[in-house]
Amino acid sequence: MAATIRDVAKRAGVSFKTVSRVLNGEPTVRPATRQRVLDAMGALDYTPHHTARHMRTRNSNTIGFISDEIATSPFAVDIVKGAQNEAWRHGMLLLVVNTERDGQHEANAIATLLERRVEGIVYAAMFHRSVEPNERLRQVPAVLIDCFEPNGAYHAVVPDEEQGGYLATRTLIEHGHRRIGFVNLDPVASAAAAAGRLAGYQRALSEAGLAVDPGLVRHASTAPDQGYVQTTELLELEDRPTALFCGNDRMAVGAYCAIYERGLRIPADVAVIGYDDQEEIAAYLMPALTTIALPHQEMGRWGVQRLLELIAAGGTLPQVAPPHHLTCPLVIRDSV
Numbered sequence: 001m002a003a004t005i006r007d008v009a010k011r012a013g014v015s016f017k018t019v020s021r022v023l024n025g026e027p028t029v030r031p032a033t034r035q036r037v038l039d040a041m042g043a044l045d046y047t048p049h050h051t052a053r054h055m056r057t058r059n060s061n062t063i064g065f066i067s068d069e070i071a072t073s074p075f076a077v078d079i080v081k082g083a084q085n086e087a088w089r090h091g092m093l094l095l096v097v098n099t100e101r102d103g104q105h106e107a108n109a110i111a112t113l114l115e116r117r118v119e120g121i122v123y124a125a126m127f128h129r130s131v132e133p134n135e136r137l138r139q140v141p142a143v144l145i146d147c148f149e150p151n152g153a154y155h156a157v158v159p160d161e162e163q164g165g166y167l168a169t170r171t172l173i174e175h176g177h178r179r180i181g182f183v184n185l186d187p188v189a190s191a192a193a194a195a196g197r198l199a200g201y202q203r204a205l206s207e208a209g210l211a212v213d214p215g216l217v218r219h220a221s222t223a224p225d226q227g228y229v230q231t232t233e234l235l236e237l238e239d240r241p242t243a244l245f246c247g248n249d250r251m252a253v254g255a256y257c258a259i260y261e262r263g264l265r266i267p268a269d270v271a272v273i274g275y276d277d278q279e280e281i282a283a284y285l286m287p288a289l290t291t292i293a294l295p296h297q298e299m300g301r302w303g304v305q306r307l308l309e310l311i312a313a314g315g316t317l318p319q320v321a322p323p324h325h326l327t328c329p330l331v332i333r334d335s336v
Contacts, residue, residue, distance in 0.1 A: 003044035012040035022091050023061070027312050034089070062093045063307065064113035064121040064140075068101040076126050079145055082300025083122055090308055092119075103134070110136045120307045123147070124300075128158050128192045141310035145303040146296075148192075148323045155310065156323040157302045161193050164292040164328030165200025165245075168273045171290075172243040173208045175336055177271060180205070181216045181234040181241035183227055183251050194219070194247070197275065201245060216241055220251065227254025235262055235270075242270060243336075249274040249281045252289055252335075271336045287334035295326040302326065 009019045014033060021029050022037040029037075040046070065083055070076045080096060087094040095113060099105040113121060120140050123133050125147035132149065133142070144156035172180050182201050185194040202212050218234065220226035227246060234241055235258060246252040252274035259270050266272055266287055274282060277293035302324065 003046040005046070007044055008037065008040045008046050011044060012036045027090075027308070031089075034091070038089070038091070060117040060119055061091060062095060062116065062118045063087050063304065064110075064116075064118040065094050065096045065124065066106065066109050066113070066121060067096070067098055067124040067126070069098070069126040070124050076146075076294075076296055078296035079124055079300040079303075082297030083124075083145070083304045084300075085297075086301040086304040090304075092304075092308070094304075107134045107136065110134050114139060120311050122303050122307055123154075124303070127190065128161065128196075129190070130192065141307060143303045143307045143310070144323075145299050152320045152322060155306050155321050157299050157306070158192070158323045158325060159294050159299070159328050160325035161196025161328070162200040162203070163325070164275065164294075165197035166204045167200070167328070167330050168197075168245045168275065168292050169201045169204035170208075171330060171336060172245065172271060172273060173204060173210070175243075175271060177241075177243035178210060179213075179216065179239060179241040180243045180245060181231075182218070182245045183230045183234075183247055183255065184217060184219050185247040186219055186221050189221065190247075197247060220247075222248050222250050224250050224254035224257075227251030228258045229254070231255040231258035232261075235259070235264075244270060244272045246272065246274045248276045249278045249289060249291055252291070253281060253285065256285060267334070267336050273336060277331050282331070282333065285335070290333045290336045291331050292328050293331050294328060298326050 005019050006016055009016045014037060018033060019037050022034050070079050084094045097109040099109055118140065121137060121142045122145060123137060123142055124145040125131060129147050130150050131147040142154055144154045146158060148156040148158060169180060184198055187194040205212050218230040220230050231244060231254060244255055246255050252272055255272055256266065259266055264270050272289065274289045274291035277291045282289040282291045
């Protein structure tokens with residue numbers, strides 16, 4: 001026999017009304033109590049009758065999640081994981097749609113989610129950039145993840161790129177390096193990330209009393225071959241760098257090849273720090289790559305938390321706001 005809401009209440013040691021409040025996503029339930037109810041639901045394999053509850057409460061307990069390429073990206077999928085875990089913690093269902101950066105697909109996805117009466121929508125991008133979402137997104141509370149609208153029309157969360165660039169450069173300085181090359185991202189294709197990481201690199205050098213040498217800064221696409229080309233040019237300088245900060249981990253793969261091709265050792269002759277913490281790359285390079293991690297799961301969680309706040313406030317929270325920046329931590333391995 002299928003478990004009932006009263007079975008869940010008995011197992012969790014709470015009242016019938018408390019289980020109902022959890023199912024309806026009411027914010028008044030204490031987190032520990034909510035978790036006990038969710039654990040009891042899982043243990044009993046309880047499935048709430050969402051259609052009946054929607055008719056009774058007018059709440060769908062459903063959040064839409066629209067992304068460009070996140071659902072198919074090997075590392076940014078953690079944004080979905082963070083968002084889904086946070087939604088489930090509040091008794092909400094996450095409906096994920098991948099648009100492949102097609103404007104018509106995006107419009108259709110928003111229309112479909114609105115037809116299904118989602119209570120709000122999370123709009124996410126695979127990499128930190130400026131976006132202009134379809135106008136229909138304004139019909140429900142919405143939050144942007146890893147992207148921002150230029151006029152600040154939506155609450156948004158992004159990585160703190162400048163802090164990440166600063167941390168990478170300061171780490172190399174603390175290990176005694178004074179000539180630090182920077183193979184940065186393409187400022188056209190990755191404007192926000194490239195500008196922020198460069199600003200962090202420059203700030204760390206300035207704070208250490210080191211001159212910012214434009215000849216040590218290169219820009220390239222994110223492909224390994226570009227990391228190889230730019231590193232080769234840096235290593236051919238008469239006063240070559242003793243350390244490299246690479247704009248992402250894929251560039252660092254090319255940097256490793258260029259360093260080893262010249263008979264140099266990592267980190268004894270040239271230290272290397274990457275960015276992104278693509279574990280399938282960083283953890284298996286020889287030596288394993290020290291890198292700056294992007295806070296994907298944290299952004300997913302923050303986005304859903306803020307969206308639920310907007311929903312609970314009935315849209316009364318200020319809608320125009322600067323993006324919220326999350327720290328990018330250092331992942332220490334063996335390349336520094």
